[in-house]
Amino acid sequence: MLNFSDKLIEAIKKKNSVLIAGIDTTVENIPDYFIRKYYDDEKNEIENLKYILYEYNRRIIDAIEENVIGVKFQAAFFEQYSYYGIEVLHKLIQYAQNKKLIVIFDGKRNDISSSAKGYSNAYIGETTLFDKKIKFFDCDAMTVNPYLGEDGIKPFVEDCERFKKGLFVLVKTSNPSSKDFQDLIVDSKYLFEKVAEKVHEWGASCKGKHGYSDIGAVVGATQPQAAKMVRSILPDSFLLIPGIGVQGGKIEDLKYFLGKNKMGIIVNSSRDIIYAYKNHIHSDFEKSSFIASKNLKESINSVIN
Numbered sequence: 001m002l003n004f005s006d007k008l009i010e011a012i013k014k015k016n017s018v019l020i021a022g023i024d025t026t027v028e029n030i031p032d033y034f035i036r037k038y039y040d041d042e043k044n045e046i047e048n049l050k051y052i053l054y055e056y057n058r059r060i061i062d063a064i065e066e067n068v069i070g071v072k073f074q075a076a077f078f079e080q081y082s083y084y085g086i087e088v089l090h091k092l093i094q095y096a097q098n099k100k101l102i103v104i105f106d107g108k109r110n111d112i113s114s115s116a117k118g119y120s121n122a123y124i125g126e127t128t129l130f131d132k133k134i135k136f137f138d139c140d141a142m143t144v145n146p147y148l149g150e151d152g153i154k155p156f157v158e159d160c161e162r163f164k165k166g167l168f169v170l171v172k173t174s175n176p177s178s179k180d181f182q183d184l185i186v187d188s189k190y191l192f193e194k195v196a197e198k199v200h201e202w203g204a205s206c207k208g209k210h211g212y213s214d215i216g217a218v219v220g221a222t223q224p225q226a227a228k229m230v231r232s233i234l235p236d237s238f239l240l241i242p243g244i245g246v247q248g249g250k251i252e253d254l255k256y257f258l259g260k261n262k263m264g265i266i267v268n269s270s271r272d273i274i275y276a277y278k279n280h281i282h283s284d285f286e287k288s289s290f291i292a293s294k295n296l297k298e299s300i301n302s303v304i305n
């Protein structure tokens with residue numbers, strides 16, 4: 001079985017893309033005509049929610065699959081619909097896996113080690129149930145928050161080693177308030193540099209055949225200066241880069257995020273892809289998302305290749 005980093009590299013080569021689509025859909029942003037067409041008065045609200053949320057995202061995945069290497073599911077957008085949303089998330093994860101897309105669960109999870117182990121079991125590892133071991137979500141990778149320190153991260157790293165999965169540790173996030181804690185100076189370094197040093201340490205034992213580690217970092221596209229510093233600490237870890245487009249990150253700056261052999265980045269875009277219909281690219285939402293993802297893929301390639 002391939003290491004996560006090798007799986008990423010092979011997908012990038014095959015599709016000539018580093019783009020990940022963020023599936024961050026809320027029902028109120030689904031086009032009216034789609035809701036009108038599929039809303040069934042014979043069913044209750046919850047049955048309509050489950051059908052419409054699944055069907056919209058499924059069609060987006062179909063429309064964009066040739067332009068992206070994978071999808072990132074942001075847990076919040078599903079959790080807001082309680083366990084009905086989680087059921088849809090589970091079905092969509094399986095749908096994307098069947099299409100051989102790389103699936104990233106973005107829940108930014110963490111806790112003390114015993115609780116962190118539960119999160120890891122659920123999303124990248126396996127859960128013991130009576131005398132069986134079950135891989136419930138079985139995603140390729142997940143995002144984690146490093147705030148609790150090493151013992152809260154180790155359960156995830158161990159599952160990455162065991163099941164050839166990947167991790168993206170928040171190092172320098174895309175939001176304006178990332179400076180509040182991440183830019184604090186500790187021992188004459190930024191705190192985010194200290195976290196990057198830890199990511200380097202945690203990732204040393206899980207490297208693939210291309211020399212990249214399976215333990216990566218999240219660095220926002222809005223943070224090109226930080227990216228240069230992170231790269232000097234983490235030359236061979238994948239960076240998951242959110243924040244292009246709506247949040248102000250510039251595609252031209254992605255060159256500062258590249259690692260060893262001009263590789264090692266995956267770039268997420270959510271709203272610009274899933275709600276591309278709002279930009280009137282095409283009257284059809286699927287075609288709009290296809291065109292938006294194709295254009296994004298090509299613009300990113302023109303900067304990094």
Ligand SMILES: O=C(O)c1cc(=O)[nH]c(=O)n1[C@@H]1O[C@H](COP(=O)(O)O)[C@@H](O)[C@H]1O
Pocket residue numbers: 022024074106143172173174175218219220242243244245246247268269270271272
């Ligand atoms: O871990 C993330 O994915 C993440 C980290 C970060 O620093 N900034 C950030 O925007 N994200 C996520 O990336 C996505 C960005 O969405 P768009 O701004 O719509 O492309 C959302 O799912 C965010 O939760």
